[in-house]
Amino acid sequence: MSRLSNRLTDLLGLTAFALIIIGLYMAFLYAPTEVNMGLVYRIFFFHLASVAAGMIGIVVVAIAGAAYLRTNARAWDRVAEASAEIGVMFSTAALVSGSIWAKPIWGVWWTWDPRLTTFLILWLIYIAYLMLRASARDDARVARFSAVFGILGALDVPLVIMSSRIWRGISPVLFQETAQGFTFGLTGEMTQTLFVAIAAFILLYFYLLIQRVRLEEIRDEVVAIKRQLAAR
Amino acid sequence: MTFLRQVAAIIRKDLTAELRTIEISSAIIFFALIVLIIFNFAFELQVGSQEIQTLGPGVLWVAFAFSSIIGLGRSLAVEKDKGSLDGLLLTPVDRGAIYLGKVASNFIFTSVMEAITLVAFIILFNPPSLSLLLIPYIILGTLGLSAVGTLLAAVASGTLIREVMLPILLFPISIPLFMAVIALTRHAFQPASLLDISGSLSLLIAFDVIFLIVAFLLFEYVVEE
Numbered sequence: 001m002s003r004l005s006n007r008l009t010d011l012l013g014l015t016a017f018a019l020i021i022i023g024l025y026m027a028f029l030y031a032p033t034e035v036n037m038g039l040v041y042r043i044f045f046f047h048l049a050s051v052a053a054g055m056i057g058i059v060v061v062a063i064a065g066a067a068y069l070r071t072n073a074r075a076w077d078r079v080a081e082a083s084a085e086i087g088v089m090f091s092t093a094a095l096v097s098g099s100i101w102a103k104p105i106w107g108v109w110w111t112w113d114p115r116l117t118t119f120l121i122l123w124l125i126y127i128a129y130l131m132l133r134a135s136a137r138d139d140a141r142v143a144r145f146s147a148v149f150g151i152l153g154a155l156d157v158p159l160v161i162m163s164s165r166i167w168r169g170i171s172p173v174l175f176q177e178t179a180q181g182f183t184f185g186l187t188g189e190m191t192q193t194l195f196v197a198i199a200a201f202i203l204l205y206f207y208l209l210i211q212r213v214r215l216e217e218i219r220d221e222v223v224a225i226k227r228q229l230a231a232r
Numbered sequence: 233m234t235f236l237r238q239v240a241a242i243i244r245k246d247l248t249a250e251l252r253t254i255e256i257s258s259a260i261i262f263f264a265l266i267v268l269i270i271f272n273f274a275f276e277l278q279v280g281s282q283e284i285q286t287l288g289p290g291v292l293w294v295a296f297a298f299s300s301i302i303g304l305g306r307s308l309a310v311e312k313d314k315g316s317l318d319g320l321l322l323t324p325v326d327r328g329a330i331y332l333g334k335v336a337s338n339f340i341f342t343s344v345m346e347a348i349t350l351v352a353f354i355i356l357f358n359p360p361s362l363s364l365l366l367i368p369y370i371i372l373g374t375l376g377l378s379a380v381g382t383l384l385a386a387v388a389s390g391t392l393i394r395e396v397m398l399p400i401l402l403f404p405i406s407i408p409l410f411m412a413v414i415a416l417t418r419h420a421f422q423p424a425s426l427l428d429i430s431g432s433l434s435l436l437i438a439f440d441v442i443f444l445i446v447a448f449l450l451f452e453y454v455v456e457e
Contacts, residue, residue, distance in 0.1 A: 124404040135391045145387045148450045156405050163408035166431040
């Protein structure tokens with residue numbers, strides 16, 4: 001790793017850190033309190049930012065998987081694996097924060113509303129992906145199989161979104177407000193806060209991705225060195 | 233033309249193998265019947281009642297899903313165990329032809345299982361109104377399930393815990409398919425009601441088309457050694 005790219009990674013990390021601090025300030029102090037939901041709504045900034053990072057995660061898994069199948073380069077497989085692990089983290093955060101949000105607003109921890117359902121299925125796909133990686137017989141197979149499954153998983157997400165919206169249409173609608181995005185109006189300050197929060201989490205995602213890929217590279221190096229020593 | 237003949241040869245091979253091990257195929261069909269009977273006790277389904285119309289579609293598709301996953305898993309596990317997949321890959325046959333042949337034979341086998349299960353369902357529960365539209369809906373659902381199931385069965389057969397791996401991989405991916413096909417089946421159970429099915433129908437067709445094409449393209453990466 002060259003010094004320049006090290007510097008750039010550090011810069012990325014610092015920017016993400018700064019944006020998170022600014023985002024925290026904006027989410028708790030700058031954005032006005034929402035009329036109907038009160039203070040609780042502020043978790044929505046973290047929730048939506050985690051959703052964004054979780055979605056990017058599966059897209060990167062699929063792109064890296066496709067690139068691996070084309071090039072057979074181990075580097076792409078590392079990216080896919082790292083992205084899946086970080087994606088699981090963000091989508092878990094999205095599910096948990098969604099639940100915390102739902103409790104005071106709707107009085108229940110969980111509702112089968114389209115967005116929560118979509119995210120639960122995305123989370124299941126992520127977990128299945130990691131289980132597949134853990135159970136394949138050898139490294140080359142892990143990489144090929146998980147690339148194939150990652151591509152299927154990412155293609156499935158738009159279909160899941162479509163189906164959970166249609167499904168809501170035929171089951172009794174308990175929470176009308178979820179039918180079309182957010183019915184509560186966002187003020188200018190809220191929108192700005194939302195953008196900062198999403199940008200912060202996306203930068204954090206990429207920073208973690210780079211670090212995780214680097215860790216895997218170092219691990220591969222160690223394995224190679226051990227092999228050399230053993231061969232002596 | 234040769235491509236189609238290759239596909240046909242794979243189908244013929246699979247069906248011959250299936251007919252020679254008829255006891256396994258009949259065991260899978262028997263399993264589907266057992267699932268139906270368990271549901272009867274779980275939900276206390278009254279013959280010909282209103283409940284059949286609301287719960288029937290779900291009962292039917294759970295029975296289909298559980299039984300088809302056994303068939304799907306077996307169709308590639310058998311090839312792996314006996315080493316016949318390696319033989320198949322050595323023949324000058326296009327990988328895509330192997331995939332399509334496998335999808336077709338899985339589709340045929342699953343359809344036969346579903347037809348028998350459906351007849352048993354009608355006899356056992358006597359649904360008050362059932363439209364013939366159910367047949368195209370089941371065909372579309374089975375096609376999508378075979379398309380993605382054949383690819384994922386090939387993936388699962390290369391892992392250490394393949395019996396568990398296939399449902400873990402297949403069910404999350406096929407949730408949109410089940411949502412759409414169960415909505416359509418519900419419509420077939422209540423043909424008089426004005427349920428809007430256009431969304432579900434286009435979703436189901438989109439699922440079939442997308443995953444047939446993608447799995448066709450990806451299959452060679454899974455079976456290659």
